[in-house]
Amino acid sequence: MTADPLSRVFxxxxxxxxxxxxxxxxxxxxxxxxxxxxxxxxVQAVSKHLRVLEDAGLVSRTRDAQRRPVHLEAEVFSLMTKWIERYRLQAEERYRRLDDVLRGMSDDPDATTQPTPAFE
Incomplete structure (x- = not known):
């Protein structure tokens, strides 16, 4: 398995x-x-799934007398959130620039409003 924590989580x-x-x-x-x-x-199959989640740092197991509860490590999601947020902001900026270009095109009085026919 890869050493990259974000890759393990995904x-x-x-x-x-x-x-x-x-x-x-x-x-x-x-x-x-x-x-x-x-x-x-x-239960063994579920344990294998939990082992993958545990290796990714998403869950941990503790001991409570005879009980071994599984706990979600929610702070790991901040790693994913930061990564996703970075690309979301970049995409929003690209859409803003596209909106500006499209607005500029519709404000241009010399722009033709008739579509050019594909074939004549």
Whole structure:
């Protein structure tokens, strides 16, 4: 697996089951058995999914007597959010420039309003 933390996070979240587990953990901690309930897979399969999430830093496991709850590490999402936000801002700036160009074209009194026919 790659050493790049952002790549590990995106790779872990590429699987819909793992995304669903993360969404469920956003509501609070759960055990592996509790996380396995809605899926038609074994507890071992859920444990493998959790291992991928854990390796990406998205979840951690603690010990509470006999219980081993899985906890969502929400601060990891700030890494993703910063990355996404950077590209969102760049895209918005490009759209603003395009809007300016289009506005300038419609304000040009010499601009033709009739489309040029493709074939004559």
């Amino acid at each position: 790779a872990a979240l590429a699987d819909p089951t793992r995304r669903d587990m993360v969404a469920r953990l956003a509501a609070g901690d759960a055990t592996v058995t509790e996380l396995a309930e809605p899926y038609d897979v074994s």
